[in-house]
Amino acid sequence: MFNEDRSVTRGRKFDQVLEGARRVFLRDGYEGASVDDIAREASVSKATLYSYFPDKKLMFTVVFRDELERAKIDRDALLRMELPIDEVLRFTGHMIASHTVSEFGSRILRLAIAEAQRFPELAVEYYEIGPAALQRTLERQIRSWQKDGMISTEVVDLNMAADSFVQLCAVRVRDPMMLLGREHVDDATIRRAVDNAVRVFLRAYGTQAALRLID
Structure with missing residues (x-):
């Protein structure tokens, strides 16, 4: 199974980015969520967002698995x-x-x-x-x-x-x-x-x- 930890960079604003992505994905779904919306929701620049997650698919995977743990x-x-x-x-x-x-x-x-x-x-x-x-x-x-x-x-x-x-x-x-x-x-x-x-x-x-x- 794909292991996202090998591709995700964790740093000072990681939780902030993850929470912003969580709110957008749960509200808009994968297709409806844009990187611009996620960056805006997380109050970070797109450059900061990409420094943690190289693409939206990986970001969704991490968010979804995090939600499974909470659920x-x-x-x-x-x-x-x-x-x-x-x-x-x-x-x-x-x-x-x-x-x-x-x-x-x-x-x-x-x-x-x-x-x-x-x-x-x-x-x-x-x-x-x-x-x-x-x-x-x-x-x-x-x-x-x-x-x-x-x-x-x-x-x-x-x-x-x-x-x-x-x-x-x-x-x-x-x-x-x-x-x-x-x-x-x-x-x-x-x-x-x-x-x-x-x-x-x-x-x-x-x-x-x-x-x-x-x-």
Whole structure:
């Protein structure tokens, strides 16, 4: 994989340039962002900008990877929770839905989708660091619940079960924002979506012991 650190010069104004580039790329996308706009946003000359980044593509790559680091959710938090399955699912679901519709989460998702063809390796990184990593963590938790008698032993594809829960939490709140242009999803809507996701998930995969927690 391409390693941008071999081509990027880091100096006194590096963070200033990176922040200016971040604001422009998140606002205008790769195609709509000009070097002049980035230099203006960062309050530096074009010569200073080019002293750190030799081209716009490299600059976008560094910005996007920096955003991926900022976007990481504390996935392991759900593995440390010693609470009933329905409460852990509600906590996890609220975390997923809230991040999905946050200004930051929605912008990085839009950027990943818009630039997937131009930067396929970054789209893969986004998927692996975000959705795939979350699914794997949730899969481990579901396996633990299965051993505890809360998830049916008939459930074989635990990764699919994990993905089902993630999608149940995210789609209901994500699509209105992404497709209908809504700028805000209130907490009540998020809670309704998550409560529904928990009930659907446990009715599909849970044992009678788990179902008693929501009935």
